[in-house]
Structure formats: structure tokens, C-alpha cells
Amino acid sequence: MTAKLKDSLYPVLFALGFLILWELAVRLFAIPMYLLPAPTQVVSAIDGSLWSHTLVTLGESLTGFILANILGLVTAIIFVHSKPIEKGMFPLAIALKTTPLVALAPLLVVWLGTGYSSKVIASMLICFFPILVNSVKGLKAIEYEAWELFSTYKGTKREIFWKLRLPTSLPYIFSALKISTSLAIVGAIVGEFVGANKGLGYVVLVSSYHMDTPVMFSAIIASALCGLLLFWVVGLLEKKFIFWTRSDDL
Amino acid sequence: MTTAIREQTDSAAVRSPGNREIMLSLRDCSLSFGNVPVLNRVSLDVYRNEFISILGPSGCGKSTTLRLMLRLLSPEGGGEVTYASPDLSLGMVFQKPVLMPWLSALQNVMLPLELGEKKKFSKKEAREKAESALRLVGLQDFLNHYPHQLSGGMQQRAAIARALAADPTVLLMDEPFGALDELTREKLNFELLRLWESPETSLSSIVMVTHSIQESVLLSNRVVMMSPRPAGVTDIIPVPLPSPREAGMEELPEFHQTVKELRKRVKHL
Ligand SMILES: Nc1ncnc2c1ncn2[C@@H]1O[C@H](COP(=O)(O)OP(=O)(O)OP(=O)(O)O)[C@@H](O)[C@H]1O
Ligand SMILES: [Mg+2]
Numbered sequence: 001m002t003a004k005l006k007d008s009l010y011p012v013l014f015a016l017g018f019l020i021l022w023e024l025a026v027r028l029f030a031i032p033m034y035l036l037p038a039p040t041q042v043v044s045a046i047d048g049s050l051w052s053h054t055l056v057t058l059g060e061s062l063t064g065f066i067l068a069n070i071l072g073l074v075t076a077i078i079f080v081h082s083k084p085i086e087k088g089m090f091p092l093a094i095a096l097k098t099t100p101l102v103a104l105a106p107l108l109v110v111w112l113g114t115g116y117s118s119k120v121i122a123s124m125l126i127c128f129f130p131i132l133v134n135s136v137k138g139l140k141a142i143e144y145e146a147w148e149l150f151s152t153y154k155g156t157k158r159e160i161f162w163k164l165r166l167p168t169s170l171p172y173i174f175s176a177l178k179i180s181t182s183l184a185i186v187g188a189i190v191g192e193f194v195g196a197n198k199g200l201g202y203v204v205l206v207s208s209y210h211m212d213t214p215v216m217f218s219a220i221i222a223s224a225l226c227g228l229l230l231f232w233v234v235g236l237l238e239k240k241f242i243f244w245t246r247s248d249d250l
Numbered sequence: 251m252t253t254a255i256r257e258q259t260d261s262a263a264v265r266s267p268g269n270r271e272i273m274l275s276l277r278d279c280s281l282s283f284g285n286v287p288v289l290n291r292v293s294l295d296v297y298r299n300e301f302i303s304i305l306g307p308s309g310c311g312k313s314t315t316l317r318l319m320l321r322l323l324s325p326e327g328g329g330e331v332t333y334a335s336p337d338l339s340l341g342m343v344f345q346k347p348v349l350m351p352w353l354s355a356l357q358n359v360m361l362p363l364e365l366g367e368k369k370k371f372s373k374k375e376a377r378e379k380a381e382s383a384l385r386l387v388g389l390q391d392f393l394n395h396y397p398h399q400l401s402g403g404m405q406q407r408a409a410i411a412r413a414l415a416a417d418p419t420v421l422l423m424d425e426p427f428g429a430l431d432e433l434t435r436e437k438l439n440f441e442l443l444r445l446w447e448s449p450e451t452s453l454s455s456i457v458m459v460t461h462s463i464q465e466s467v468l469l470s471n472r473v474v475m476m477s478p479r480p481a482g483v484t485d486i487i488p489v490p491l492p493s494p495r496e497a498g499m500e501e502l503p504e505f506h507q508t509v510k511e512l513r514k515r516v517k518h519l
Pocket of ligand 1: 283306308310312315
């Protein structure tokens with residue numbers, strides 16, 4: 001327990017040291033605020049609106065994240081059960097993956113407007129590929145002997161799926177979820193850049209017009225914290241669900 | 251060659267007292283993987299109440315032969331795998347433990363009992379069967395441990411328990427004790443014999459792949475020898491030891507003679 005406490009103390013200490021250095025540097029070298037605001041200036045730029053913008057972005061990315069992962073998993077299950085569909089659709093999925101989201105985002109806004117849905121879809125598009133690829137890989141990663149075991153004891157296709165394929169794929173699924181946490185936020189913010197009147201992306205954009213760097217910093221930091229929060233939650237779930245492998249302590 | 255096999259099969263059958271009912275038989279089974287021939291016209295009958303060991307060089311097709319018996323693989327044209335009855339209950343211990351890492355030892359052993367369209371056992375029955383099977387292999391204190399919390403030998407014992415729990419009539423074992431230390435191995439050998447002889451279990455025949463000549467002689471009624479790939483059954487050697495087998499039989503001259511005989515034949519392969 002004390003070791004654990006110590007472990008979590010290190011990053012806190014480092015972050016604190018970094019902030020102090022940053023503050024000192026800004027004051028010592030008299031760096032102008034529009035270039036690099038000191039931490040204290042960033043903190044004083046935070047008001048209640050930042051919180052609501054953060055909630056907007058978090059809501060968009062979380063919705064996109066969840067929908068993309070459900071959709072990706074279902075698609076993977078279909079792929080694993082049907083070779084023709086997999087062969088036919090996988091190139092499409094790759095094409096989707098290689099198209100830059102930034103190029104698609106304006107189209108999404110044209111189609112769906114400047115509201116919630118265009119950001120959710122942007123977030124979904126970017127999260128879809130990792131879960132698809134990893135689930136397909138995970139669902140196929142069963143040991144040959146395990147399959148033989150199920151066959152020997154007359155396991156049905158359904159049982160092989162629920163009792164063998166799905167649990168085998170869990171570690172793969174979780175590694176996709178971890179990758180997607182930060183991607184989901186990127187998706188939502190790119191969507192907000194293109195057309196929005198709320199959200200952290202919107203705040204960053206508007207504050208850049210006004211050279212309001214402290215506000216910009218506060219929004220950037222808030223978006224980073226959103227990513228961290230999602231990552232942390234997914235990490236906790238992973239530890240709970242995949243107790244049988246030692247996690248790589250990420 | 252064929253006549254030699256016939257002779258030996260017959261003499262073994264004469265030795266095995268009375269009952270000659272065939273539980274499972276392979277007839278002229280050949281098998282290739284791609285264009286690599288692995289099995290070449292393998293024929294073997296497994297009788298009721300007999301313990302067969304299969305000896306052969308690594309990679310010759312022993313595991314493949316067991317897979318044929320399980321009907322996980324089918325023989326090429328002309329070959330045939332027949333069971334005494336269509337619902338013959340087969341158990342299998344694989345070369346690797348193949349435990350599900352997300353299931354506890356108990357849940358792993360219960361797994362085969364709960365598979366299949368028709369429910370074989372109620373949850374409670376399955377649990378009781380699994381518990382007693384785990385007790386049999388000495389894992390009664392580890393019911394709720396997960397595979398990653400068990401040693402390699404304990405994992406293999408859990409795999410044996412899993413095969414036993416399903417009440418097999420014919421038990422196929424692929425080097426079940428290969429990963430175990432000498433002491434545990436010896437203990438489990440006799441446990442296995444006791445189980446096989448016990449009238450309480452439905453276990454009637456055992457086919458075990460092993461690399462140990464001593465083990466094969468000590469345990470089995472007949473030792474099947476396979477040649478290198480493409481493998482066939484080259485010899486079936488009856489073991490003239492009295493049953494039930496007991497500890498100390500390794501000292502009997504018959505034991506030494508059979509071991510010597512097998513050694514000689516292994517060299518000729
Ligand atoms: N699924 C497979 N695909 C291709 N070749 C295979 C396959 N399974 C087995 N073989 C080949 O068949 C041969 C026999 O394999 P098998 O596993 O039956 O050997 P074995 O006698 O059990 O060996 P060991 O004692 O080392 O376990 C080997 O040469 C192996 O390369
Ligand atoms: Mg083998």
C-alpha cells in the first residue's frame with residue numbers, strides 16, 4: 001500500500017516541479033502572456049464556462065467512443081463468421097481509415113449541421129478502426145487445442161463464441177479501447193474546429209482569434225485531462241475484467 | 251509385417267481375460283497434412299477394459315492418431331474410425347493443459363459438463379462431479395484458484411480432472427504426465443490405474459501416449475509402437491504383468507524383459 005502511494009506520488013511531484021519551473025521561467029524571462037502564460041495566469045483565466053465546454057466535448061467524444069466500439073465489435077463478429085463479408089468489406093474499412101478525418105469533418109458539418117451529431121460521428125469514425133481490427137484479431141486468436149476441447153465435448157457454435165472466442169478477445173478489445181480514448185477526443189475537437197458554438201475545440205479556436213492564450217491553454221489542458229480520465233476509466237475496467245494477465249503497467 | 255501384427259494382437263487378446271468387446275477401432279487410417287504424409291494405414295482396436303500405451307518418436311503422428319480417435323480429424327479414403335456405440339463417451343487430456351485463464355480450476359473442470367445442446371448435468375451435479383474429480387488429482391484446496399495461480403504440474407492435473415469429471419468410457423491421454431516431476435508422476439500413474447480398475451467409474455479403456463518406456467510397461471496391457479513419419483503401427487507388444495498393477499512391479503523380471511524388448515524395438519525403428 002505504501003509502495004503504491006509512493007508510486008502515485010512521483011508523477012505528482014514531477015508535475016508540481018514542472019509547474020513551478022514554468023512559472024519561474026515566465027516571470028524571470030518576462031515572457032509575454034500571448035506567447036506563454038504562466039500557470040497562475042492560466043488558472044485565473046478559468047471560469048464556469050470552461051467546465052460546461054468540457055462537458056460538451058466529453059459528452060461528444062464519449063458517445064462517439066461508445067457507439068464506435070459497439071459498432072466495431074459487432075462488425076468484427078460478423079467478419080469472423082463470414083469470410084465473404086470480411087473479404088468484401090475490409091478494404092472499405094481500410095479506405096475509411098486512410099481518409100484523414102480532417103478532410104471529412106467539413107462534410108460531416110455540411111450533412112449534419114454544427115450540433116452534437118457531427119462531432120459524435122467524427123469521433124466514431126476515428127475510433128472505429130482500432131476496435132474493428134483488434135476484435136477481429138482477438139476473436140480469431142483462440143488456441144487450436146481450445147477449439148478442439150470444445151468440439152470434443154460437443155460445444156455448439158454459440159458456446160464456442162460466448163465461452164471461448166469472446167473471453168479470448170478481451171485483452172485485444174481493451175488494448176483497442178485504450179488507444180481509442182485519446183482518439184475519441186481528437187475526433188470531437190476536430191469536429192468542433194470545423195463548425196461549432198461550444199466545446200473545447202471551439203474555445204481553442206475562438207481564443208486563438210483573440211490571442212487569448214491563457215484561455216487557450218486552459219482548454220488544451222482540459223482536453224488533455226478528458227483524455228486522461230477516459231484512459232484511466234478504461235484502465236480500471238481492464239484490470240477488473242482481465243485479471244489473468246499481468247498488465248503492462250501503462 | 252501385417253501378419254506379425256495380427257499375431258501379436260491376437261495373443262494380447264487371448265491374454266486380456268474374457269471380454270473382447272471392441273470399444274473403438276481405427277481401420278486403415280491414412281492422413282496427410284497438405285502433401286506431407288503423416289499416418290500410413292494405421293489400424294488399431296481398443297478393447298473394453300484395456301489400457302493401451304502408444305510409443306513412438308517425436309513428430310511421428312501420435313497426437314494425430316488420438317485426434318482421429320476423437321473424430322476431430324477424419325482419415326483419408328479407405329480409412330475408418332468406428333465406435334462401439336454412437337454415443338460413446340470419450341475424454342481427452344491434451345499435451346498442453348488448455349485451461350481457460352478466465353475460469354477458476356473448478357469452473358474449468360465444470361466446462362465440459364456444461365457444453366452441448368442437451369444439458370448433461372444440472373449446475374449442482376456438475377459442481378459435485380468437478381469437485382470430486384479435483385479431489386482425485388489432489389487439487390481440493392485449489393478449487394477457486396485461476397490457472398495463472400497454479401504451477402505447471404497442477405495445471406496438468408486440473409486438465410486430467412476435467413477429462414475425468416465428464417465420466418468418459420474411453421479416455422485418451424496425450425503425454426498427460428510429461429510436464430510432471432517423477433514423484434507426482436508416479437503417484438498419478440497409480441491413481442489413474444486405481445480409477446480405471448474401480449467399478450464405480452464408467453471408465454473402461456485408456457489410450458495413453460507416452461515417451462516413457464517404463465511408464466508404458468507399468469501401466470498398460472498392450473504397448474503400441476509407431477514408426478517415424480509416415481507412421482504406421484509397427485508392433486503391438488503385450489505386457490505380461492499381472493493385474494491389478496501395483497507399486498513394486500518394476501522389480502519383476504517380466505517388467506525388465508518387456509522394457510528390454512521395447513528398447514530393442516525402438517532402436518530398430
Ligand atoms: N495441423 C497440422 N498442420 C500441418 N502439419 C501438422 C499438423 N499437426 C501435425 N502436423 C504434422 O504431423 C506430424 C505428426 O504430428 P503429431 O503432433 O501427431 O506428432 P506426435 O507424434 O504427437 O509428436 P510429439 O511426440 O512431439 O508430440 C508432425 O510432423 C507435424 O509437423
Ligand atoms: Mg504429440
